[in-house]
Amino acid sequence: MCGIVGYVGQRDVVSVLLKGLTNLEYRGYDSAGIALQDSGDIKVYKSLGKLINLKNELEQRRAEIKQPIAGIGHIRWATHGSPSLVNAHPHSCTCGKLVVVHNGIIENYKELREELSKKGCEFRSQTDTETIAHLVADEYSKTKNLELAVRNSVKKLQGAYAVCVMHKDVPNLIIGARKHAPMLVGVGEGENFIASDTPAIIEYTKRTIYLEDNEIAVVTKDTVKVTDIEGNVVTKKVETLPWEPMALSKLGYKHFMLKEIHEQPDVIRNVLNGKLYDIDEPIALNEVKLDSEILKKLNKIEIIACGTSLHAALVGKYIIEDFAGISVEVEASSEYIYRKTTTDASTLVIGVSQSGETADTITAIKQAKAKGSHVLIITNRPDSNMARLADSLIPVNAGIEVSVAATKSYIAQVISFYLLAMHLAEIKGSIDKSYLKNLKHELIQLPTKIEEVLSNTTTIQECARKFSSYKNFIYIARGVNLASAFEGALKLKEISYINATGYAAGELKHGPIAMLDETMPVLSILIPGGITYEKVLSNSEEAKARNAKLIALTSSNDKNIDVLFDVVLRIPQVSEILSPAITCVPLQLLAYYIAEFLGKDVDQPRNLAKSVTVE
Numbered sequence: 001m002c003g004i005v006g007y008v009g010q011r012d013v014v015s016v017l018l019k020g021l022t023n024l025e026y027r028g029y030d031s032a033g034i035a036l037q038d039s040g041d042i043k044v045y046k047s048l049g050k051l052i053n054l055k056n057e058l059e060q061r062r063a064e065i066k067q068p069i070a071g072i073g074h075i076r077w078a079t080h081g082s083p084s085l086v087n088a089h090p091h092s093c094t095c096g097k098l099v100v101v102h103n104g105i106i107e108n109y110k111e112l113r114e115e116l117s118k119k120g121c122e123f124r125s126q127t128d129t130e131t132i133a134h135l136v137a138d139e140y141s142k143t144k145n146l147e148l149a150v151r152n153s154v155k156k157l158q159g160a161y162a163v164c165v166m167h168k169d170v171p172n173l174i175i176g177a178r179k180h181a182p183m184l185v186g187v188g189e190g191e192n193f194i195a196s197d198t199p200a201i202i203e204y205t206k207r208t209i210y211l212e213d214n215e216i217a218v219v220t221k222d223t224v225k226v227t228d229i230e231g232n233v234v235t236k237k238v239e240t241l242p243w244e245p246m247a248l249s250k251l252g253y254k255h256f257m258l259k260e261i262h263e264q265p266d267v268i269r270n271v272l273n274g275k276l277y278d279i280d281e282p283i284a285l286n287e288v289k290l291d292s293e294i295l296k297k298l299n300k301i302e303i304i305a306c307g308t309s310l311h312a313a314l315v316g317k318y319i320i321e322d323f324a325g326i327s328v329e330v331e332a333s334s335e336y337i338y339r340k341t342t343t344d345a346s347t348l349v350i351g352v353s354q355s356g357e358t359a360d361t362i363t364a365i366k367q368a369k370a371k372g373s374h375v376l377i378i379t380n381r382p383d384s385n386m387a388r389l390a391d392s393l394i395p396v397n398a399g400i401e402v403s404v405a406a407t408k409s410y411i412a413q414v415i416s417f418y419l420l421a422m423h424l425a426e427i428k429g430s431i432d433k434s435y436l437k438n439l440k441h442e443l444i445q446l447p448t449k450i451e452e453v454l455s456n457t458t459t460i461q462e463c464a465r466k467f468s469s470y471k472n473f474i475y476i477a478r479g480v481n482l483a484s485a486f487e488g489a490l491k492l493k494e495i496s497y498i499n500a501t502g503y504a505a506g507e508l509k510h511g512p513i514a515m516l517d518e519t520m521p522v523l524s525i526l527i528p529g530g531i532t533y534e535k536v537l538s539n540s541e542e543a544k545a546r547n548a549k550l551i552a553l554t555s556s557n558d559k560n561i562d563v564l565f566d567v568v569l570r571i572p573q574v575s576e577i578l579s580p581a582i583t584c585v586p587l588q589l590l591a592y593y594i595a596e597f598l599g600k601d602v603d604q605p606r607n608l609a610k611s612v613t614v615e
């Protein structure tokens with residue numbers, strides 16, 4: 001979703017802003033713009049579509065760009081007003097002296113717009129953001145103090161904002177403010193940065209100050225002052241980012257998605273590191289800050305998440321119920337927040353999120369906290385808003401994920417759920433010890449098995465080529481792999497725009513079977529040794545009888561499978577209960593190669609955002 005970067009200092013401002021925006025590109029956007037301040041003026045440059053268009057625009061107008069000393073930049077993902085040049089940020093006040101960029105949604109913008117229009121402000125766009133520009137300019141005209149003007153203005157805003165402001169009459173200064181949308185300051189030597197997320201600044205500094213809601217940062221090249229909304233100075237900690245700029249490079253892979261898929265064995269090793277080191281030792285999950293006596297009595301867990309994280313939550317539900325016998329409900333955050341839930345102080349609420357910034361999940365977590373629940377957050381971003389709301393925090397340590405389609409963060413979430421389920425089972429004494437030892441052993445072996453899958457993708461690539469012209473797919477599975485079917489189908493939809501739906505295989509007969517014919521391939525997940533294998537096999541036979549083309553994803557060596565199915569994607573032997581941590585990999589690869597074969601924009605699929613920071 002939208003991204004912000006601001007810079008004040010000696011470097012080439014245009015390059016810093018473009019680099020910062022490029023590093024935020026992965027979040028998804030439809031237009032971009034920057035405002036440059038030189039000693040006498042502020043100029044705005046905008047373009048529709050990808051950043052390359054903005055670069056070209058800047059190149060064409062290079063002659064008019066003097067020596068900028070500060071600048072703010074933005075990539076926009078349209079919420080209010082269509083993607084267009086006029087709606088792209090930065091937005092200016094009527095006289096053009098003041099510019100703003102903004103992430104979030106201003107809920108009372110219509111009332112403010114009406115008021116400001118009556119005062120003579122000329123609105124040019126359909127955005128809520130433009131209101132902020134006029135509002136701050138109006139306040140500035142009264143006080144001639146930009147900091148005070150921003151403070152007075154944000155007090156009038158309802159909704160969510162991370163906003164940056166510059167004024168022609170106050171050079172060498174950027175003011176940032178936030179509420180319900182992330183914003184941070186990057187601290188340098190004789191230069192400072194402001195951004196909505198860390199990748200924007202990582203090339204230049206790892207020292208950051210995270211703003212909290214209702215805080216305002218006043219940034220010059222030599223100083224950073226943070227105040228609360230009343231103007232009281234707040235002493236902030238300067239933190240050091242854990243990321244390396246390397247994380248933002250494709251390292252020779254054609255796409256970030258492919259690189260991130262290949263990183264998964266190491267991601268698993270990272271997640272297990274320090275938590276599962278010996279099969280005879282209990283899982284060391286000190287991150288769960290609930291007393292073991294409380295955990296022993298725990299009988300209700302609710303997991304809230306969106307998108308791919310919701311699918312990891314479904315795996316979590318299955319295994320926590322299986323290992324620890326605790327009842328678990330899983331719900332999409334967007335549903336959870338608009339109904340009367342039964343969450344109470346005795347419920348453990350788990351929020352799962354790659355970004356830690358998904359607006360619906362943040363709202364859901366706040367609601368659960370208000371009900372007195374202990375909130376455990378499983379996230380890839382320990383520096384996120386959600387992490388800061390957590391009573392307990394499990395960082396999944398997948399490293400920065402750039403591709404919009406989540407892959408390595410999913411596997412890291414799934415593995416974290418295995419550790420959590422085993423930890424709960426050990427505390428409750430609800431699982432057979434030798435069975436658990438075997439599972440731990442298998443978990444440690446998983447990265448090597450995934451490396452085996454990644455080392456030979458020929459069949460997956462052939463399958464992708466063979467099936468890339470189909471318009472619809474059905475993925476079926478049962479039990480713990482139902483979530484894998486949902487996730488595999490989601491991956492295909494996200495990056496190839498092919499309609500794919502995951503179904504519980506037993507539900508095929510209750511409706512979806514009506515759609516089956518030779519135009520609708522069915523992909524079946526078949527893991528032998530468990531309770532679902534034979535069932536999914538017979539559901540696949542039913543599909544075959546309706547002329548559907550069949551793809552198997554299986555660890556079975558049964559030759560009959562080769563006869564029944566048109567293509568067989570084989571994975572190494574794995575117990576059914578742990579298999580979601582490996583079945584996801586060929587499904588990610590299949591989606592990847594189909595999208596790549598079709599020439600789609602794999603890393604930045606249309607209409608999608610990496611981090612959905614608005615409801």
Ligand code: G6P
Pocket residue numbers: 306307308309352353354355356357358361404405406608609610611612
């Ligand atoms: C967006 C992304 C998905 C992601 C979902 C939830 O829709 O495109 O890949 O699964 O948000 O995001 P989260 O950061 O909360 O896991």
